[in-house]
Amino acid sequence: DAGVIQSPRHEVTEMGQEVTLRCKPISGHDYLFWYRQTMMRGLELLIYFNNNVPIDDSGMPEDRFSAKMPNASFSTLKIQPSEPRDSAVYFCASRGQENNEQFFGPGTRLTVL
Amino acid sequence: AQSVTQLDSQVPVFEEAPVELRCNYSSSVSVYLFWYVQYPNQGLQLLLKYLSGSTLVKGINGFEAEFNKSQTSFHLRKPSVHISDTAEYFCVNKFYFGSGTKLNVKP
Numbered sequence: 001d002a003g004v005i006q007s008p009r010h011e012v013t014e015m016g017q018e019v020t021l022r023c024k025p026i027s028g029h030d031y032l033f034w035y036r037q038t039m040m041r042g043l044e045l046l047i048y049f050n051n052n053v054p055i056d057d058s059g060m061p062e063d064r065f066s067a068k069m070p071n072a073s074f075s076t077l078k079i080q081p082s083e084p085r086d087s088a089v090y091f092c093a094s095r096g097q098e099n100n101e102q103f104f105g106p107g108t109r110l111t112v113l
Numbered sequence: 114a115q116s117v118t119q120l121d122s123q124v125p126v127f128e129e130a131p132v133e134l135r136c137n138y139s140s141s142v143s144v145y146l147f148w149y150v151q152y153p154n155q156g157l158q159l160l161l162k163y164l165s166g167s168t169l170v171k172g173i174n175g176f177e178a179e180f181n182k183s184q185t186s187f188h189l190r191k192p193s194v195h196i197s198d199t200a201e202y203f204c205v206n207k208f209y210f211g212s213g214t215k216l217n218v219k220p
Binding site: 033035042043044045048091093095100101102104105106107 | 155156157162203211213
């Protein structure tokens with residue numbers, strides 16, 4: 001298995017632009033998580049899905065952020081409009097039912113100018 | 114509510130010395146405890162986990178951790194560290210992360 005795949009790996013955009021981050025979980029995993037990592041706030045859980053259904057989105061910073069999981073093999077995290085304070089590394093992780101271990105993707109480094 | 118507290122933000126240590134990275138958790142429900150490691154500019158990798166059973170858990174790279182229910186702790190230990198252990202270590206309960214501890218191993 002290729003592991004969790006995230007794209008793009010790096011994104012540089014200007015304030016006000018829409019940003020879409022993508023994630024492909026490990027096949028057969030039914031949980032998917034989006035995290036954000038910054039120096040100031042560390043690793044924050046933004047949202048997680050179970051069987052494509054959002055379970056807890058209390059970590060989503062504000063209405064500018066939205067996440068979808070249209071099917072078991074794909075999820076997006078969208079920021080519209082983006083702001084400089086959104087600059088961070090965004091990680092996607094997936095997990096199966098058996099052992100609770102999360103497998104992380106390589107992350108997307110987002111820079112909003 | 115679940116939370117994870119990592120008491121030390123940075124731990125400097127000399128090579129071949131022992132190290133302990135502290136973690137305390139709070140939870141009113143079952144715990145699923147993990148330690149992850151993040152090497153510079155890389156993603157996160159599982160070191161070890163405790164779901165149930167033996168309270169002493171052994172992981173990769175010579176690390177181990179002990180689940181202590183009475184003290185609500187899950188401290189990470191290694192008897193002799195290497196330069197290559199320099200990284201940030203995260204204690205996790207279920208899917209809630211602690212703030213991380215940066216381990217800096219000096220020659």
